[in-house]
Amino acid sequence: MSAADDGENRSLGQLVSTATSELSALVHDEIALAKAELRQDVKRVAMGSTAGIVAGILLLFSLPVLSFALAYGLRSWTDLGLAWCFLIVGGIYWFLAVLLGLLALMKFKKVKPPQKSIASAKETAAVLGNVKPHPRTQGEAIPSGAHVVTRSSA
Numbered sequence: 001m002s003a004a005d006d007g008e009n010r011s012l013g014q015l016v017s018t019a020t021s022e023l024s025a026l027v028h029d030e031i032a033l034a035k036a037e038l039r040q041d042v043k044r045v046a047m048g049s050t051a052g053i054v055a056g057i058l059l060l061f062s063l064p065v066l067s068f069a070l071a072y073g074l075r076s077w078t079d080l081g082l083a084w085c086f087l088i089v090g091g092i093y094w095f096l097a098v099l100l101g102l103l104a105l106m107k108f109k110k111v112k113p114p115q116k117s118i119a120s121a122k123e124t125a126a127v128l129g130n131v132k133p134h135p136r137t138q139g140e141a142i143p144s145g146a147h148v149v150t151r152s153s154a
Helices: 003-009 012-077 082-109 115-129
Strands: none
Touching (some): 012 082, 012 115
16 A cells, blocks of 8 residues: 555545644754754853953942052052052053953854744745645545534625
8 A cells, every 4th residue: 555545545534633743843943953053152151241340340349449559559669650650540440341341242242043943934934835735626535423513705
């Protein structure tokens, strides 16, 4: 018995059930593909966010204490005025914050949409969009077990 003969012997309910289960499996597979692609981007976002947060924490918590210590240390090592020492220390912290901010920006720019999932979903939509019901010729026998629904033109 061929696959075509098998398809002719199955009821409409069995065919719908098979199509539904295959469509459900397809949707589950596409969701799994999207999850796998997004996992990589989530790691990049996490690293970029961490670098940005660390930059902010460095600016907020280390500046007051370390600025005073470094400025007074710079004053004792050089003949610069205290104001110049504080400006140099502030510039060093700003430079570090800019470097960490650029690192965060580079990580965020590498985040891309899940291209494989999008392409697969478009392909599936195109295939499902082209599916047409099988036309019945006049006088064609209705498979056994199928229910006939009549419509009235009320």
